[in-house]
Amino acid sequence: MAVMFAAREVRKVYDMGTVQVHALRGVSFEIEQGEMVAIMGPSGSGKSTLMQIMGALDKPTGGAVFLDGEDITTAPDDRLAEIRNRKIGFVFQQFNLLPRLTAVENVELPLMYAGVGRAERRRRAIELLERVGLGHRLHHRPNELSGGQKQRVAIARALANNPAVILADEPTGALDSRTGAEIMALLKELHAQGNTVVIVTHDREIASHAERIIHIRDGLIVEDERLSAGRKKPYTAGDGPSGQGGSGAAS
């Protein structure tokens, strides 16, 4: 299996004027193509920062992240925009749909930025919405949809350009448990179809849907746990920013 994500000694320091906040203190791991991985940790653990860096939304202070073999920490802004557009499908806790656009128009957005023609865009958006079970809600605006339906639109949008990876940040955080379970089922289904899925969560229950949980705390990976294979692999590498540590997932 090809390596989809490779994080090498990723550090992120926020300069808050007088105080420097070390959000990530040297994180290394690999995620292979087709894996479903949860990145889990309490709030303030650095998991959101990690997701932003993995999603090419932010750049680390040190270290490197390779997505599909390409270093996304040194690429220029325009290239990062292309990577976000083509290779990453974001699913956010707050859905982040544009309120004035209909469901189908929201799904069309990444296709529009990819330069897909109008008719083709519409055809593919409808297809994607049907795939997530929203074929009957194409022309509804977000405020006319339930939370679960909104998240389905967001997932359809994330799939628009056949991304290399789906990055879901607390995808069930704004949903009741029943709807949350439906969304998790949908994500698992996408994983079963061969998609690489990365879920960032603080919720053990949600994380347990994945095959593997990367536990993060205080900016460091504390455990890399494999579930589906039935084996728990404790995270054993060095826990400081120095040294050879942080290669927990490499094997």
Place this chain on the structure above:
Amino acid sequence: MSVLDTIRTAIHSLRANPLRSILSMLGIIIGVAAVVSVVSIGTGGQQQVLANIGQLGSNLITVMPRVPRGTAGRVQQDVRSMFTVAMAEDMERLLPDVINVVPVVTTRGRLVAGGVNVQATLVGVTSPYTEVMNYRVADGRFISEWDVSAQQPVIVLGAELAKDLFEDADPVGQEIIAVVGNRRQVLRVVGVMEPRGQAMGGDLDSQAYLPVSTMMDRIMKTRSVSYFAAQARGSERAAEAVAQVEFFLRRRLGSTDYFRVISQDQILETMSAVTQTLSLMLGGIAGISLVVGGIGIMNIMLVSVTERTREIGIRKALGAKRRTILFQFLVEAVTLSALGGVLGLALGWVGARVIGYIGGWPGVVTAGSVAVALGFSTAVGLFFGIYPAMKASRLDPVQALSFE
């Protein structure tokens, strides 16, 4: 992302907030309307002035007496007395490019017919006057050469004057009395001029024309002429004609300080320069409101960028590049200002028609003012839209996404 998609996205955003869009366009609408109507007033006014000058006559040359600088009123009388009928005859005879030199004497007087009593300007002229002034008799005849040489007591009335004195009766053949100072002269009406309307130098319709000799010898008892009206032999000889008149008078009077020769071309040039400067100035003042309108658009766009920070973050997360965001907001600003320009143009056109109707000239909206109005409003949108658009495009996606 295609240009068309960007424009569609921008218009979609503007339509989401129609009231705000219209309000932010208002400055541009008013600015463009002001520019268009002011320029139209200028152009219409100018056309009217030029038409008036054109009415004065073809290839008209006017020779006016001039007071030498720094001298008192008595000298003016001396200078005026230097213009004589003989000089008019000499100029016509000697100057090759000058024809129809008419000595003109004017005075204010009263005309009495039956019980009616009217104030009028009495103008003493010779028979070529109608040709020089491009002026025609409507009824009867004009002053003839014989009238001049025999000092005939005859008079030709302006259209308005004839109506005032005789109402609907035919004035030709009637007798009237001219009263100038304490002199009275009985005159026979031989003609009525065509109506001419308001023109440069007063209302021709309320003037009356007499033989210059009758005016000078019988009524005013003077030997001097008020001014000369003459014609160049052709429009292409106008400059030579002016030069010849100047040469002649300098030899006769000793200095160019005592007279001034004005050709129609000069009047036209001066008047167009004056009206052009005026409309340019007014247009410039109106243009300031365009700039103010642009600032209004910038203000709204800045508010919009702040409000839509999250939208910008989402768009960036989905793959919008900096220039895509920049272009989207720039197109919004330009659409606002260009649409404002079009609406302002419509409003300005209506304004021009209304003002033209009141002022009595055609409300002209020239292609030039249309182009300038639309061009300027678009440029204003570009100029004032670029800063908010850059601000939007430079937003950090992480911060923009977490913006509430």
